[in-house]
Amino acid sequence: MNLKVQQLAKLPGYSITLLFLPFFLSCTLSNIYVQSVANNIVSEIIFNNGIPEKFEELEEPAEDIHKIRALIVLANSKLPQSISRNIIEHLENSRDFIDELFVITAQEHSLWRLVDKNHSLDSDFFPDDIVPLRSKSNSYLVNWPDLSLRSLAEVPLDEMAVAARKDGIILGVTSGFRTYTHQAESFARRVRTMGLATAEMLSARAGHSQHQLGLVVDFGCLTNAFARTPEYAWLAANASRFGFSLSYPRGYEQVTGYNWESWHYRYVGLELVAFIEKYFDGIQQYALEFIHDFVNL
Ligand SMILES: [Zn+2]
DSSP states (O other): OOOHHHHHHHHHHHHHHHHHHHHHHHOOOOOOOHHHHHHHHHHHHHHHHHSOOOOGSSSSSSHHHHHHHHHHHHHSSSOOOHHHHHHHHHHHHHHHHHHHHHHHTTTTTTHHHOSSOOOOOOOOOOTTTTTOOOOSOOOOOEEEETTTEHHHHHHHHHHHHHHHTTTTTOOEEEOOOOOOHHHHHHHHHHHHHHHHHHHHHHHHTTTTGGGGTTOOEEETTGGGGGSSSHHHHHHHHHHGHHHHHSSSSSTOOOHSSEEEEEEEEOOOHHHHHHHHHSSSTTTTHOOOOOHHHHOOO
């Protein structure tokens, strides 16, 4: 058992949750389908192992436990039912979802870390591989002085820009890594010029910006006029091949908390970007929230 499962096993009443899971799910999701799948999984565990006092008493239960964890997270999430159902079907029929999830969470936390309106980075969070942004292959343009990025993201950015060049597209980078202090000043400036409510939709408070991770690139003009450019179309079609994911898509303002930003791409790695597309309709926020809740359950 891994550490997390041991921690789960120590939670008093967790096995009670297990036994009442179908009821719990039926209350929260009102979804007969979820209820029946949960019933099947729980019945199978009890059939194979008896009623467990503690998870530690189960033999090799890791996969089932993780399925149940995933179901509990789904039951408490605000995911659209179509997405929940799709994930549940995968949980029922294979171990791919759990396996892929664990490949992702074994990677560096920054790649899958949830940073949003409700989840922040400390003021002293400062990645140690920040490099000045300068395309080694001369493939992308740097539109602003003194930009920087983590080398973890700069290497795939350069590869992506080389591929874009081959298609006749020149990517221009306008923003990269931002410190906590930089973000605090930028947010305060927006509040002064446009008021708090507008600033909140357009910009992050200090500590709440994905840019502080050093893995985010803003392309082009930083307005949605960018969405009418060939660079935008190329990125929309190809960024995922290099591990980049659009953070704030159109029509998901209520989910992300931000206006549509056609230019803001976060490097999450090939595994997570594939996971986001396969299970979460391409919506990064859905996947990051799910992973966050799963890991912290
Ligand atoms: Zn941005």
